[in-house]
Amino acid sequence: DGGITQSPKYLFRKEGQNVTLSCEQNLNHDAMYWYRQDPGQGLRLIYYSQIVNDFQKGDIAEGYSVSREKKESFPLTVTSAQKNPTAFYLCASRPGGGFTDTQYFGPGTRLTVL
C-alpha cells in the first residue's frame, strides 16, 4: 500500500531534550512538508522540501530542524530551543512537476513535553 507513515504516534519529551519525528513516504512524491497543529487551530507550516538535499523554512521554523537526504524521508527534529513544542505534528507530501497542488497527509505524531 502506498502512503505516508509517521512514527511514533505518541512521543513524550523532557525539558531540554531534542527529539526526532519520522516521516516516510512510498508515493514517489518530490515535495514534503511539516505542519504543526495546536488545539482549536489550523495547521502552520514549519519546513518544506521540494527536492532531495534542499529545504526551506516555513512560517514557524524557529526551534526546529530538518534534513532531506532521501526522497522518501523527511525527519523533523524538535530542539530544546523550541519553547512550546507540545502539539500535533503532521507530515505531508505532494507529487512534483505537473499541476497538482494536492497534498497527502500522514496520521500525525502527538508530542508532549513533560
Added chain:
Amino acid sequence: GNSVTQMEGPVTLSEEAFLTINCTYTATGYPSLFWYVQYPGEGLQLLLKATKADDKGSNKGFEATYRKETTSFHLEKGSVQVSDSAVYFCALSARRRALTFGSGTRLQVQP
C-alpha cells in the same frame, strides 16, 4: 499574504439536516482551493478541491464551488450523517508551495 477564514464551530446538527460551512479567502493570483477533513486523532484527508473559478468540487455528497467574485469556497451537504462528525479545514495553495489553512470547523451530528 494569503489567508483563509472559516466560520467558527462547533456546528451541531441533527442527522439528515443540511450543512453549510462558510470559507472565504484572501490570495494573490489564482489559488487552488481545498476542503480537508480530520477525524479524532488522525491526519487530514482530502475531501474535495477546485482549481479554477466556477469549478465545483464534490465527494461523498459534499460540494463546494470556487467563487472568485466573492472569494469564497463554502462547503455544503444536503443530508448529514453521524459519521460526518469531524473537523473540516478549508485551505488554499498558491504557487504550489504549501497550504494555508483556516482554523477548522468542528461538526457534530446528533442521531
